[in-house]
Amino acid sequence: MNARYTVLVLVAMAAFGMPGTAVAQEATEQFIPIGESPGVSREESYLGECVAYDAEDRVLQMHGNRGIRRILITEKTRIWLDRSPIEETNVVGDPGDLLPGRRMEVRYADPDDKEVADWVKVEIVE
Secondary structure, eight states: OOHHHHHHHHHHHHHHOOTTHHHHHHHHGGGSOTTOOTTTTTTTEEEEEEEEEETTTTEEEEEETTEEEEEEOOTTOEEEEEOGGGTOOOEEOOGGGOOTTOEEEEEEEETTEEEEEEEEEEEOOO
């Protein structure tokens, strides 16, 4: 790689951020504990406790510091089990894991429309 190309790459990285940073976080998001996702937790997500999950309508009700939220779980919503409290690796879950009383974090598919979940992390403590 010549010096001129190196300078252009460095300038672009400084101006636009590290290329691939968002992609890298997306690929590893499953393994980040609830509430610790850089740039997402508490900004583009909702943390709270599951009040109920209606499997027929695919609606999750959560209670957090901003009250009760109703969030749609779609076919595209990814569900992960956060097993970091029991010092085990996080794994893929399913809607059957959305049980009342469990602590959860939901990232919205669209931060301006807080009705559809992109992903849900469910804390497993036993």
